[in-house]
Amino acid sequence: MPNPNSEQALQTILREVKHAIRGLFPTNIKPQRLGLAISGGVDSMALATLTKIIKEDSTFPHTFTGFIVDHRLREDSSEEAILVAKSLKQLDIEPMILNLDWNGHGDPRELNNFESVARTLRYQALGIACAAKKIPHLIFGHHADDQAETVISRAIDGYTGLGLRGISSHAPIPECQGIHGVDHSGSPRVSDGLERLQVPLQPKARMNYSLGGPKIAVEQGGVSIHRPLLDYTKQQLKLICHSYGTPWHEDVTNLDRTLTIRNSVRHLQEGSLLPTALLRPRAVETAEKVRRRKSRIEDDAQKMFEMTPIDLDLSSGKAVATISKVCQERDDAPYDYHIKAAFVRKLLLLVSPGAYVSLQDLDQCIDLVFASSEMLDDSSPRDSHMTQVSGVLVIRAGTARNALHRSITLQRQPPARAEREGAVKIRFVNPRGSWSQWLLWDHRYWIRVYEDVVARNGNTTMHVGHLTPGSLGALRKRLKNDGHSMLGLKQALSLVPEKVRWTVPAIVARSEREDRVVGLPTLRWVDKCWELGEFPLHSRRWEIRYKNIDFPNKDCHKLIQ
Structure with a gap:
């Protein structure tokens, strides 16, 4: 039974985590299965313990599968994975061990980019397993200490301002680009707003060509990851495991302070060897400030995007957006720039042949989209009306002076020879x-x-x-x-x-x-x-x-x- 002295704190954590997990699905949805990423460490075992308690609530309809990734790099890794699986069974959680396949990568211990390759293989194994079991949400046990390590590590790498972001509480699963059912796909929709181009067709031509085929659906779905424990410290998670008698396993590689930068930062954090400004509370506070600012920027950019008329031709992948001048007036110039950048990135992602659009590459495109009619009229050189970024050709139609709207065409730029x-x-x-x-x-x-x-x-x-x-x-x-x-x-x-x-x-x-x-x-x-x-x-x-x-x-x- 839990320690009575900590019962109130445990109940608060339990209530907040239950609320976060319930929020992953609409109300009254039929029972679903969720995934848990279980390493066997104290964070993931605390997560498993909390989900066991949540499952005991008769009003909670969903079930869990715990995925255990065996990297197969240590002699005892398979035995450890089996022990973790037994612990999950004792918590009434279905375990599933995933063995990483290093074929094609050579000896992993000789890889210069070992951490990067291991991360990719791990996420891909988790994503594919989730898709196979029709699991849309995968939950991780990252906590406040992890958040602090991330912020400090990014500061060491030279990031400032919005670059000091921490770990996101919700995100699409990374490293799974092109894996159907995992990468934003698997549940296609055909929009009610779909328009069909009407093309006259001679009757005899219908033998070899038809406009009567199915509409091109738009993909949605895939696997997303969630981290409901980011507000809680590793010490709090240890208390949960102690209170409910849940065992955990320490990864000895985490104790080698020379192995990775994160290990070094972890050692300095735990020993209180860093200045106060770099200790966990301040680092977590920084991450939260950055999160709130980025969230406001994203919300404002989304509002602008939703107000912007856009036609997207699925046959060619060409989009035409009508930008309103009314959407552009803000007093805070730096904040306004970030909103415009986020908005332009949303436009580009509609047709881009790349998975990502870097905000650092958007200055010229932002100028083209938002320049006033006086700065960019029909007398301007033709090449000043277009630009290319992230594989997208952006073309601005000529407009009259003082026009309230301008038309922006976005299309995949002509492919290179290769x-x-x-x-x-x-x-x-x-x-x-x-x-x-x-x-x-x-x-x-x-x-x-x-x-x-x-x-x-x-x-x-x-x-x-x-x-x-x-x-x-x-x-x-x-x-x-x-x-x-x-x-x-x-x-x-x-x-x-x-x-x-x-x-x-x-x-x-x-x-x-x-x-x-x-x-x-x-x-x-x-x-x-x-x-x-x-x-x-x-x-x-x-x-x-x-x-x-x-x-x-x-x-x-x-x-x-």
Whole structure:
């Protein structure tokens, strides 16, 4: 039983953690399973103890799985993982041991970037395991001491101001880019606000080209991580374990103060060897101040974004935003700049072929988007109306002086030669009669294809790449004597402006003789050679979804295809 002298503090922690976990799901949702990242240390075992108590509440409907990552670097690591699993069973929590696979990395003990590789493998193992068990939320036991170590470590690395951010309490799982079901994906939606482009089509052309295929869904879902213990110290978590008799295991590598910077900082913190300004309370206070300021900036940028009319064409990945001058007036210049930067980053992420947009690269783009009409009118040089950043071409339309609105077009910039030539191979888990693995292509479209062309010819492989002048020329040459197919292709290409044509994906069947374009999935064009006799026309060829985007306002934000 808990120590009576600490009962009130324990109940406060329990109540706050229960509230945080309940808040992960809407009210009245059917029972869900949540994941716990369990290392066996005092923090994660305190988390497991708290979740056991929470589960005993009859009004709490959800269950937990504890994931134990065995790095397989120490001789006794597997035995330790088994002991931790037994401890979880005693807490009535389902354990699952995940063994890291170091194949392809050589001897991990000889890696210069060992910590980085281990972190990537660990998060990927956790993310894949969560997706397999349909777990959307993974909970970690990071605490206030970890928060202080993070802030001090970032200060040592030279960060200042907003760079002194601590550990986030909520975030998408890192290191899992391109893993379907983990990376912002797995639960696609088709928006009610989806508009369809109307293109006249000759009846005979419908044999080889159709606008009646499924809409391009927009991905959402994936795995997110949560840290409900950041307000509590390691000493408080030890008290929880002591009070409920929960054992924990100390990682001996954490005791080597020379192994990592964090270990050195931890040693100095625990020994009170740092100046008062760098001890845990002040470092945690700094992290909280930065968090609040970043939260205000993000909230204001989000409000601006939700008020901005935006049309996003899913066929080409091109967005057009109408920026209002009213949104721009603020007295605090530095704060105003941060809001504009966060807003512009949201615009860029709609169409960017990259996962991240660095705020350090946005000065020129911010100037272009928010410059007054007097500073940037039709008499300005043409190149002053556009810029490129993070793989996005940003174009500002000419506006009259004193105009209240300006139109900003954002589209994937023309791919470089290496990108045009770098078609990505589509991989199949099962070689016959099945769907391929999902591929995040150009960080814009999730694509998978049905194993059809491959089944007919074992020497054929399927790839996804940019449509190029060369591949389109070869396709036209192949179809020149087939008027119906040529008309269908022409109609399909009319869906996207010629300047963005070379940014759309093409499905290519590659053999020893040729690379053959067999589908343009965003344009819903398919080569007549790709047909399955046992299935209706246009079924089981591909599935395509647009990446997850922030597009919350149905009144202002429209999806077009």
